[in-house]
Amino acid sequence: MSDPSPALDAVISRREALADGIIGLELESADGTPLPPFEAGAHIDVHVKPGLIRQYSICNDPAEHTSYRLGVLQATNSRGGSIEIHRSFTEGRRIKIGFPRNNFRLAKDRGRSVLLGGGIGITPLLSMALRLKRHGERFHLHYCTRARSHTAFLAELEAELASHASVHFDDGPATQRFLARKIAFTPEEDTHAYVCGPQGFMDWVIGEMKQLGWPDGNIHTEHFNAAVDSGGASFQVIAARSGTIVEVPPGKTIAEALAARGIDIPLSCEQGVCGTCLTKVLNGIPDHRDFFQTDAEKATNRWMTPCCSRALTPTIELDI
């Protein structure tokens, strides 16, 4: 059997504490050859232990790919990945990593770039910033953290990106605090923003930017198109046949939320391809995330796939 996701043998050449709860790892190839090149914004799979793979952004300058630098926050709501890395990823240890992949590219026809990072979301933006600086492009990085003690890469920012970066601490003086409306000025057509951080940070920043007139196409976030994207705000689903009302929180699908209340929808692929769960919409507007319906079918909003699609309205009523 071949491994479905090809892996590289790497060795942890350096581990350092970057901030409270954040370690930096430097990875080199186990046989000393250069690692594959990567684009700014790319991430790699890290094989944490058998059966556990996590994705981390590469934060160094893409022009320097003799090593990959990662920043790993020990997440309080960790499902085991970051805790295990903090516990067992010691210097000199050999690990398996995937090839770099990029779901967070710099726009092709870009004029000015605005990089907006919250907390550990800084990692892909750092790589972008170093890339933009090397090529002499116009950009600015805003980095928001809870406090100085929680802020990774401070020294690097001061040394490499001083005139291009502003750091905002939540607990700092009001004058330095991050105000989206102050910095997320109305963009020119070729101004592109890249937003990365915790969901709450992203929702807030993007909400503010949209109010300021930023078109969707100029706001970039990292998207993973391989797996089902079950992110997004919570909403209510009404199963009309029984009148049951269920809350669908971020990270849960309609089908999962209904199943927890004993309402089972027939499912097969669970990623919006097969159409098995196609369900009639009685009220509300779906946020279609399936591949089964054509764009024209989606536009009618008469049917939706509860295995992966969500709602754009606070409530959606389905013929279930």
Added chain:
Amino acid sequence: MTFIKNAWYAAGWSHELADALVARKILGEPVVLFRKPDGTAVALADRCPHRFVPLHKGKLKDGVLECGYHGLCFDETGACVSNPHGDHLIPKAARVTSYKLAERDGIVWIWMGDPALADEAKISPFPQFGGNPRFTCVYGYLHVDANYQLISDNLLDLTHGQYIHPMFTSAAGPSVFEPSPDTDEFTVWARFMRRCQYPNKYFQFLGYPADKLGDHRNVMRWNPPSVLLLDVGMTGVGEAVENGLSIPTAHLLTPETEMTSHYFWGMARDFRREDEEFSKKLLKTGMDIFDNEDKPMIEAQQSGMGSTTDLMSLKPVLLTTDGPSVRARRLVQRLIDEERA
């Protein structure tokens, strides 16, 4: 399962119709193709209404087809125009079906359904083929013992290249499926990208520098009934398509029967255009890939499915990369249902 009847299928490449009669079963019906002295392509039912022998065993005489058994002659409309026997009267029933044909882009298109509905505007364009001065083409054909939609599934999910074709394998893993918006009701797009990678063996063979990173694109266009055009090429990272190598391929799938298919393929290249040795190598490479790698796998798949050709009735496990093939199958089914209604 059955077929869309009212559609343009590829009956062959234009260059196949020279002096010889070409016999090909299409949608279960035997067809004989030939060219009249003025160059017009003709398709007739390949069965003499007298003794039901195949007309392709006969010969062309001044633009009419003479049956090889007893000499009845048929013209391009399918009418019998000569009976060498008795009083030379031509029986009313001495007539064979004549199918509508159109030639575009080096492809002979055939309409097997209601001739009144044959609208040439519905022929999918393959502008890189059939003499476009920007491209040099090679053409191939293979016969596949499998339902045509299994071949279409193969072409709409190009991640298989990583596993089945050693030449297409990349150290960075399978190509990445990128969903694309619909452009119209009758087109399904399947985009598979390998961005910022070193070239695989295929692109190295085509001449892309082995040590230069690039964006390798595969953008498949599918149109009913089952004709596909793949824009495949590689350019430096982020560079315009025109700066790199382009080698679009045509994949024209025509059901022979429910269980067997004609697979016409063409490769058009915009580089090394005068190099005939390279053309030969390219043709051989294409044959190695399609005949020796895809065909055995698709035939094994059909054989594994037993007597059915309806993959979806077997409730397959589906992955996100199957989105385009599911959509194409839905459209075929819709058009079949509309024809029956």
